[in-house]
Amino acid sequence: MQLLGIGSRIQHKEFGKGVVTNVTSKHYWVTFIENGLETIDLNADFEIVESVEDAVVTISFSEVEQSLISILRRWSDTSAITPIADKWKGGSLVLKPGDAKLSEKEIPLDAFFHKIVMVRDRIRVMEQKINSSKNLDDQEKVDLQQYITRIYGSLTTFNVLFKNPSDNFVGEKSK
Numbered sequence: 001m002q003l004l005g006i007g008s009r010i011q012h013k014e015f016g017k018g019v020v021t022n023v024t025s026k027h028y029w030v031t032f033i034e035n036g037l038e039t040i041d042l043n044a045d046f047e048i049v050e051s052v053e054d055a056v057v058t059i060s061f062s063e064v065e066q067s068l069i070s071i072l073r074r075w076s077d078t079s080a081i082t083p084i085a086d087k088w089k090g091g092s093l094v095l096k097p098g099d100a101k102l103s104e105k106e107i108p109l110d111a112f113f114h115k116i117v118m119v120r121d122r123i124r125v126m127e128q129k130i131n132s133s134k135n136l137d138d139q140e141k142v143d144l145q146q147y148i149t150r151i152y153g154s155l156t157t158f159n160v161l162f163k164n165p166s167d168n169f170v171g172e173k174s175k
Contacts, residue, residue, distance in 0.1 A: 002048070002051065003023070003042070004020050004023070004028065004048065004051055004052065005020070005023070005051070005052035005053050006020055006021060006022065006023060006052065007019065007020065007052040008020040008048065008050060008051050008052045009048075009049040009050040010028075010030065010046045010047060010048055010049055011046060011047040011049055012030070012032065012040065012044070012045075012046040012047075013045065013046070015030070015032040015034070015035045015038055015040075016032050016033055016034045016035065017032065017033045017034075017049070018030040018031055018032035018033065018035075018038070019031055020052075021037070023042075026041065026042060027039040027040060027041060027042065028040050028041075028042060028044075033081065034081075036081070036083070082117045082120075082162065082163075082164075082167045083162075083163040083164065084109070084110060084113045084161055084162070084163060085160070085161060085162060085163045086163065088109050088110075088113070088161055089109075089110065090109075090110070091108075091109040092106050092107060092108055092109055093106070093107045093108075093109050093112050094106050094107075095107070109161070113161050116155070116158050116161065119155070120155070120169065123148060123151060123152070126148070127145070127148050130144045130145065130148070131145070149171060149172050150171065150172065152169045152170055152171045153169070153170075153171020153172055154171070155169040156168070156169045156170070156171055
């Protein structure tokens, strides 16, 4: 059995993509993109994506955390791991048409939440591209930024799904 070092990347059947953040005599501590921190047995069934041999970490936890965040960002098209509020985990969204003859559509809330987070992340990327554009003058950037702020404001209804208030959509603040 090959012992993985801290920083090794794996693909787990149940938890998905992750990075080894600690190793004990019996377990790997792995931070997964979709599932957060999990401990798995050293001999668990997973695929090694990139192995780091005998890595001895002599840096602080905050430095490890920052490195881990950069690795997770490189693996994913999201800008951060955004958890859904606990009360919504495993829930579903039911779309019921006004016509009783038509059937309902049920969507897992986790999948819907993931789509909302992807919209938010792509708006953020668009905002960054606007602000760094060399082809737009300052007034055009301000005008486009105001549209983006209004878009965020239109999406505040979905804030109820977010676990952390810091992940919420924020529109125009009233004066």
